Amino acid sequence: MSTETDLDQEAAQLRAKLVQTLVDVGDLTDPAWRDAFEKVPRHKCAPYFYDHTGRKIAGDDPETREQWLTAVHGNRPLVTHRTDGSATSSSSQPSIMATMLEALRVADGMRVLEVGAGTGYNAALLAHRLGDDNVVTIDVSPDITGPARERLAATGHHPLVVTGDGAFGWPDKAPYDRILVTCQLSTVPPALVRQLAEGGFILAPLGNALARIRRTGERTAEGAFLPGGAFFMPLRRGAGDGQPTRRPALPEAVGRPTHVPAAAVANNDYRFLLSIAVPGLTWQYDLDDERKPTGARVWAPDGSIADLKADGTVTEAGPRNLWSCLEAEYDTFLGAGEPGPERYGVAINEDAQRVWLDTPDGQGWNLTP
Structure with missing residues (x-):
């Protein structure tokens, strides 16, 4: 019968292999973040997940233990919370987590707000890098923040975990040097812009790509998109929010x-x-x-x-x-020559938010909540 010590040792070996994979493919290049991924135990933040059928795969279930341990240390996202049968929270794919954390460009002493606590794993990585006192993570449901707080403690970290609407941020600890959003946005919440420190920025999935958005005034901001895709669950603002829209009846017309x-x-x-x-x-x-x-x-x-x-x-x-x-x-x-996200930018003011192609006065699309 395996013990907790045996599990931790096995997990450490698998974690080292995952980190090496991230390094080999170029997703993890910063030594400080590599140290965080090597030291923070993901398995303590994701004691179970749900497979594509909705079946619970758990570390404390002898029938699924090996599947759980392998998946937790694979480069894959894990659905970790379901509401009325729909996936409403997850632990992101480690490669995209590494990409986002490196794109934050943090330095010692910086204060970070994370919108979307999830399992707490990302907050644990941030706390390992910056210290517990410099990290705040927020999520809408106590069903998520309660377990996240406990799991963070199991990793040895105690950042501030709060329950609330992430669109309003957490002004009590503002201003923040960085705001990291780990859920998809349709528009950038104005409160997050106002809670940025001078010279700070928001890193968020806007649509299906990451945008780095800098505050330019009290109610204005501008940013650019990074190359590649970023597929996240939508920002949840209340019970039932953020769940996938049920499929309507299929069309019966002639094709x-x-x-x-x-x-x-x-x-x-x-x-x-x-x-x-x-x-x-x-x-x-x-x-x-x-x-x-x-x-x-x-x-x-x-x-x-x-x-x-x-x-x-x-x-x-x-x-x-x-x-x-x-x-x-x-x-x-x-x-337009099949442009990638890196050719787009975003401009935000009090009246509108607009994504543009190639130049701020070029072709554009107004964002709607």
Whole structure:
């Protein structure tokens, strides 16, 4: 029978392998953050998770212990909280965590607010790097913050864990040199901009990519997007919020041809544009043996839905022709030379938030909550 000491030793060995993987692929380059990933035990922050069927995979269950231990030390996200059957919190993929933490560009003594406490693992990494007193983490539900606080303590860290609406930040400890948002935003909450210290910035998934946003005035900010994708659960602001929209009934109309190929729905650069221009979409895919899309269903919160079939035809239903919107943005995407997120920026003022392409006065899209 294995003991807690045996588990910690086994976890340390697996953790070292994970860290080496992150180093080898270039996601972990800063020695200080490497030390944090090597020292902070992820398994103490994720004692269980849920697989794609909703089954609980736990370290204290002999039937799932090995699966749990392997998954916790793999480079994969873990669904760790479910509400009414839907995933509402997770432990992010370690590679994206490393990318975000390095993109924070922290220095000793900096104060950081994390929006989205999750399991507490990210806050533990921050606390290891900056000290408990310099880290605040917030989440909307006591069902998340209570366990996160306990799990942080199990790692030996005690940053401030608060329950509240992350969109309002935590003014009691402001200003912050950095604000790290670990959930997807549709717009940047003004309160977070106001809680930045001079010279500080917000790092947040805005749409499907990371944006680094600097305060330029009391109610103004501007930023640029980083290369690559960043797929997170939406910011939750209350009970039931942030859950996926249920799929409407499939269209029954006769299909029509479309010039948007199935491969496009797996193109992260195109999908980023859609996340800004046609936000709130939920996707399902049909995949071939090489896990490449051959068809897809996509729907929006207003009940609009489109069904792309393997024969290259599409059907639509609901209050708007959703696939037609996607076709228009595909034309924009091709016409602009298939831009990645790094060619976009964001401008924020009291009246509007706007994502622009290439230049602040170039083509743009207004963000809506």
